[in-house]
Structure formats: structure tokens, C-alpha cells
Amino acid sequence: MKLLVRKEFLAEGVVCLELRDPDGGPVPSWEPGAHVDLVLRPDLVRQYSLCGDPADRSVLRVAVLREDGGRGGSRFVHDELADGDLMEIRGPRNNFALVDAPQYLFIAGGIGITPIVPMVAAADAAGAQWRLVYGGRTRASMAFRDELCAKYGDRVSIHPQDETGLLDLGSLVDEQAEVYCCGPEPLLAAVEARCPGVHVERFAPKEITGESSGFEVELAQTGRTLTVPEDRSILDVLDEAGVPVMFSCEEGTCGTCETPVLDGVVEHRDSLLTAEEQAANDTMMICVSRCRGPRLVLDL
Template identity: 75%
Template sequence: MSAPTTPRTELELDVLLARKEVLADGVLRLTLRHPEGEPLPPWEPGAHLDLVLRPDLVRQYSLCGDPADRSVLQVAVLREPGGRAGSRHVHEALADGDRLRIRGPRNHFPLVDAPRYLFIAGGIGITPIVPMIAAAQARGADWRLVYGGRSRGSMAFREELSERYGDRVGVFPQDETGLLDLDTLLGEPRAGTAVYCCGPEPLLAAVEQRCAAWPSGALHVERFSPKEGADDGEKVTFEVELAQSGVTITVPADYSILHAVEEAGITVLSSCQEGTCGTCETTVLEGVPDHRDSLLTEEEQAANDTMMICVSRCRGPKLVLDL
């Protein structure tokens, strides 16, 4: 077997937690700076960042600041009592002056050019939408934000967005107005309108259902958790040839490709291991993937030229990957 390799790398950087502040009930904003005051990595609206909270605890958070300000990076973190320890660590363990390691940024939720935008945000899903709105405004595009949350007090950026953009922003706290009226919002397809949605899975599923009749490519979503049924289906054993490493491995039915690759001594960057963050995205050279991620669009999955090896599998006996 060949020596362990790292087929794909990306920027890793130590940063300083300059400020930790409350944005809303259960929501903190972290402002990160370079320890030496140097410019931080460039990014565009829709990008997210890995925070390496501990060697065994890596979480992704959407960037919510100003891409033109290279002096800081900002993320907002919702405390999730039923989560996997990342938000608890941020809320309880981090303090101003701490050093953190970051990876990225990377962007699987880019803002496309469009004459009109409809932004739909649920709860902490507002975070990637904030810089998108600023970009749409700067482009002179027609846009509208529909923002739902549990209550006014839980809705980060609510006052800032309303004060800055006025009646383009619709705020709908569930305890006052009920669920968002998606039938009225999305009942009639509108050519030339890009729909961007981020929030909890029930909201995303409802928006996807109502946008089924819209023009192809009109809807853009970002998930914080796997979509329902994404990993359904039979799991069988198959082979994977790692083209760069010259190794062929067997992936048992109860293993992910990522697990099998790592056991073979090949280092691959990974993070969520749920098919939502894109860190382990790998080029497919031969074979047909069984896509089980919650990130790639239907068109991207149909192209079969890339896959998330933390969850996706193989439709057939063998895959050849660029690892």
C-alpha cells in the first residue's frame, strides 16, 4: 500500500475571537480577527466556515458579515439543546481572546445573478441571507425577504434588517402570525425570480414542494441537517479505486466510503459526516454514485462527476475516485 496522502487541502488558519455578543435569544455572533491584523480570506455571500472547536469537534457556520471587510469574519450560532455539542461549546466555553482554528471559507450556496430575488429565512437560517440581501441591494435588483421565527426575540438581525431596508423585509414571528403563508408566496411561478431559502428542514421541504412547478434552477436552498430520507435505500458492499493513491479498497455495507478510505491510510478532509457541508466532496472518475447527500442540486447529482463520500455510495460494483 502506498504512503498516506492528503489528496485535497484548503486554507486553515488560526484566528482570534475578538468579540462574542448576543444577537437574539439563544443566538451569539462571533467576530474573528487575524492575530497579527492581516487580511482574512475572501468570501462571497452564501459561504460558510468550519470552526475547529476541538480536534474532535468541527462545525460549520454561515458567514453573515460584510465580504468587503477583510479585517473580520463573522458567524452567528444558535444554541441547540438537542444538538451535537458544537453550539453548547460556542455558548459556554468560548470567550473573547480565545484562539480558534478555521477552515475555508467554502460556498455551496452562491448568489446567482437574477433580476428579482425572493429570500425566505427560518430562524438561524437568516445568517447566509443577510449578506445576500446586501449584494442584491447593491446590484439594484428587486428583492423581498420573508423571515419567520419562533418569536421576535429569537430572530437575529430582525431590527437591523427592518431599519435598513424598510418594507422589503417581512417579519413573521410564529407566536404572532403562525406559519409562513407559502401558498401565497410561491403558489404562482414567476420567471426571472431566484428563490433562496435557508432554515429548518420542515420549511425547506415545504418550499421545495411548492417550487416544484417553478422554472428549473429557480430554487436555491441550504440545509443545516440532512433532508428526510436522504440516506434511505439498500446498502451493499462495493469497490472503490483511489486513482491518485493506486489503491483499491472494499467498502462494506456498514461502512461509508470515507470510513473505508481513512482505514486505508488515506487522509481526506471531512467535517459534518452527514452530507450537508461539502468538505469531503470528491471527483468521480468512473462509475455511478448513489447520491445520498443533502447538498448537491438534482442537476449536479445527475452529472455524476462529484460526490460526498461521507454518505453517498455506489450504483454498481465499483467507483473510481480522484483520491
């Protein structure tokens, strides 16, 4: 659907987009942890976490950090998108859902606070015990800082790096709580190393290591077989062959291209599925993941 854009300054380097139906109708429903695809241009689609109130069906809110070294999405939002523009969205989808628990520890780094804001509100409304540890470069760059502190008091711990240094994760991770973490890769990797059961969401893909080799892909619904060379992805080959598949990030982080696997062993290279989900070998992200053998059979 196409929604009307209202844009406002949120923090240093961060803008908030409020997206509303131009006719005043309700926006799609969602739950904490969900994100939407913003179709900035036909060739520029980016995913952003929803950071508003799921109960408010009049508006969707996302926050976008300007990243000059990125792939162009945030620069478009900051420099070209204007109030009153109509923008297509896809979704919402939720790959970072909040599970029911009596106790939570939320850890956010920088713009990683965006999916955490509605999670904190949901945990508080449910009467759960929780705390939030929020790190950023500077106080001025930390979106939602004042709002969170004013609403929740000392359950929110603010750690600007220029004042307090890096987060002391050894003293933070609580094994009795469900731990949710979103932020830059070094933070996620450090938390994962200390808490194997942590729920994480990545804004950028994990580094891909290892060599690639070619293989065949059989499309079970048609019986068609395609060859995937070592230097191309399954998604590339399917797209070139005219096979319709949904995709967005092409980095293995958004989940749009997730495809059921019927046979063969997947070499998972995504940054989304848990270790248990990858071991199940029944689904894959065809934009980055490959085959560990000569052949895969996909439910396409």
C-alpha cells in the same frame, strides 16, 4: 488560520462570533453564501455561514444558535468559547452562491437568516428587485430582525410563529424571481415542493432512506482497491486505510469531502448537490453517498 474570538449576544439563544487576525492582518475574502469551518476542538468541527460584510476584510462574523439536542458544537460555542480565545478556521467555501438576477425572493427560517443577510445587501447594492420573508419562533429569537427592518423597511416581512403562525408559502413563492431559502428542513422541503428551481442551504442532512450494500472503490491515482462494507462509509474506509482526504461534517451538508467520480454509478445521499449535479454523476460526497453497483472509481 487561527483567529481571535470576540463573542456577543445577538438574539434569544443566538450569539455572534467576530473573528479577527490577532496581528491585525486581513481575514480571507469571501462572497455571500459562503461558510467557514470552525475547529472548536480537534474532534469537533462545525460549519457556520458568514453573515457580515464581504467588503470588511478586518473581521469574519458568524451567528450560532444554541441547540441542546444537537451534536455539541453550539453548546461548546455558547458555554465554553470565550472572548480572547484563538480558534482555527478552514475556508471560506461557498456552496450557496448568489447568482446574478434582476429579481430575488429570499425566504429565511430561524437561524437560516445568517447566509441571507449578506445576500440581501448584495442584491440591494446591485439595484435588483428583492424581498425577504423571515419566519421565526418569536420576535426575540429572530437575529438581525431590527437591523434588517431599519435598513430596508417594508421589503422585509417578519413572521414570528407565535404571532402569525407558519409561513403561507402558497402566497409567497414568486416564479419570476430567483428564490433563495435557508432554514429548518420542513421549510426547505415545502419551498422545494412549490419551487423546483429554488436555491437552498441545509444546516442538517436530509433523511436517508433505502438499504445499503457493500461495494469496491478503486483509487485511480494509485490503482489501489478497497472494499466498503454495507455498514461503513467510503470516508471511514479511506481514513482507516491511511488515505488522506479532507472532511468536516460527515453528514453530506458541507461539501468538504466532495470527490471526483471517474467510473461507476453513485447513489447520492448528500444534502448539497442539486438534482442536476447528482445526475451528472461526476462528483460525490464520500461521507454519506454510496455506489449503485459493485464498483466505483474515484480520482484519489
